[in-house]
Amino acid sequence: MKTQKRIGILTSGGDCPGLNAVIRAVVSHATLTYDWEVIGIPYATQGLLEQKAIALSRHGLDLRGIDPLLSMGGTILGSINKGNTLEHADEIIASYQALALDALIAVGGDGSLSILNDLACRGNWQLVAVPKTIDNDVALTERSIGFDTAVNTITDALNRLTFTAASHDRVMIVEVMGRSTGHLALHAGIAGGADVILLPEIPYSIQGVCRTLAELRDRWAHKFAIVVVAEGAKTTNEVLSCDPALPSLTPQCGIGQYIAEQISRYSTMPIDTRVSVLGHIQRGGIPSALDRLVATTFGKAAVDLVAQGQLRQMVAWQNGRVVAVPLAEVLAHSPLPVDPNGYLVKTAQALGIYVGDVLA
Numbered sequence: 001m002k003t004q005k006r007i008g009i010l011t012s013g014g015d016c017p018g019l020n021a022v023i024r025a026v027v028s029h030a031t032l033t034y035d036w037e038v039i040g041i042p043y044a045t046q047g048l049l050e051q052k053a054i055a056l057s058r059h060g061l062d063l064r065g066i067d068p069l070l071s072m073g074g075t076i077l078g079s080i081n082k083g084n085t086l087e088h089a090d091e092i093i094a095s096y097q098a099l100a101l102d103a104l105i106a107v108g109g110d111g112s113l114s115i116l117n118d119l120a121c122r123g124n125w126q127l128v129a130v131p132k133t134i135d136n137d138v139a140l141t142e143r144s145i146g147f148d149t150a151v152n153t154i155t156d157a158l159n160r161l162t163f164t165a166a167s168h169d170r171v172m173i174v175e176v177m178g179r180s181t182g183h184l185a186l187h188a189g190i191a192g193g194a195d196v197i198l199l200p201e202i203p204y205s206i207q208g209v210c211r212t213l214a215e216l217r218d219r220w221a222h223k224f225a226i227v228v229v230a231e232g233a234k235t236t237n238e239v240l241s242c243d244p245a246l247p248s249l250t251p252q253c254g255i256g257q258y259i260a261e262q263i264s265r266y267s268t269m270p271i272d273t274r275v276s277v278l279g280h281i282q283r284g285g286i287p288s289a290l291d292r293l294v295a296t297t298f299g300k301a302a303v304d305l306v307a308q309g310q311l312r313q314m315v316a317w318q319n320g321r322v323v324a325v326p327l328a329e330v331l332a333h334s335p336l337p338v339d340p341n342g343y344l345v346k347t348a349q350a351l352g353i354y355v356g357d358v359l360a
């Protein structure tokens, strides 16, 4: 039996490819299967605060029947990853009632979901979460929307850089995102054939990096190399990765530039380095087939959780299936680090890739 509901959907935190595919799935399933009304809240908690609502319909964005949402990057609802949410918590909590919501589906990463979970607990909202982030650092789910596309984007960049590196016998240092975790660097580094992968979870030494580069050259006549460095990578002696005294560094200290300076300083042979910072290119592009698939199944499952009246659950990908996990448990274990003794690290090491100084 159908029960009329009015549900909200918002996207929060850093954008990523696949967000629009979730919106499409939620609107389709909620309207076609359950006959509910779906409203989009623009700019996450900011839109809630301002009590903004956009009516969403299954074919609302179509042009002559062409549905752009499945393949469109970014989010049509807009997103924020900063703000003064805490100052306005009471007003935001009250907005849920004011907008006459029966449930809210929040697509976000660990930061946003933690903020929204607090608001939901205080306001007794029916909140269902969908994990998204190119960083893949949300716990209890093997996949978050956007990660696969970002890994593909980085891998493509590594392929391109490999041939120019080989042509000039250069060491290419490629700085990638990931905040405090190295999932992006590790996955793309392995897939893109990196020689060195530096992660926040496994401290590196510049001696280890230089030793690897020397061995490539001396043992294998491999005169070029690809070094992938996660933005949060750390050294073994736990000093800050970026040395602000170095003149060429920006105040934020690009870790890629820092590694290049360190290689020049400590390598026993002359090495020509170039640095590429992939930046927000990693968040752009059309979603991969896998991200569209995950987004679509997550959107459908989130609507079903609302129908079942489940409170504060997150949809998750586990063993090839979509399951529901308690949001509080997810947040207690997020951000999820790379396992330094996990199979991906061991695979990289087995192939001779330097991944930092892992303690046995």
Ligand SMILES: Nc1ncnc2c1ncn2[C@@H]1O[C@H](COP(=O)(O)OP(=O)(O)O)[C@@H](O)[C@H]1O
Binding pocket: 012, 013, 014, 044, 045, 046, 080, 081, 082, 083, 084, 085, 108, 109, 110, 111, 112, 113, 115, 133
């Ligand atoms: N809706 C929001 N309102 C205010 N601040 C936010 C919001 N979403 C995220 N943030 C903040 O932005 C920063 C980045 O959060 P992050 O972990 O990247 O979010 P997410 O993982 O959801 O993308 C954190 O400091 C977090 O508290």
Ligand SMILES: O=P(O)(O)OC[C@H]1O[C@](O)(COP(=O)(O)O)[C@@H](O)[C@@H]1O
Binding pocket: 013, 014, 015, 081, 109, 110, 111, 132, 133, 134, 135, 177, 178, 179, 231, 283
């Ligand atoms: O958009 P901004 O503020 O530059 O954020 C950059 C950060 O967002 C990310 O791209 C994605 O992180 P979230 O998914 O947690 O938002 C990080 O990898 C990066 O450190």
Ligand SMILES: [Mg+2]
Binding pocket: 013, 109, 110, 111, 133, 135, 137, 179
């Ligand atoms: Mg995050």
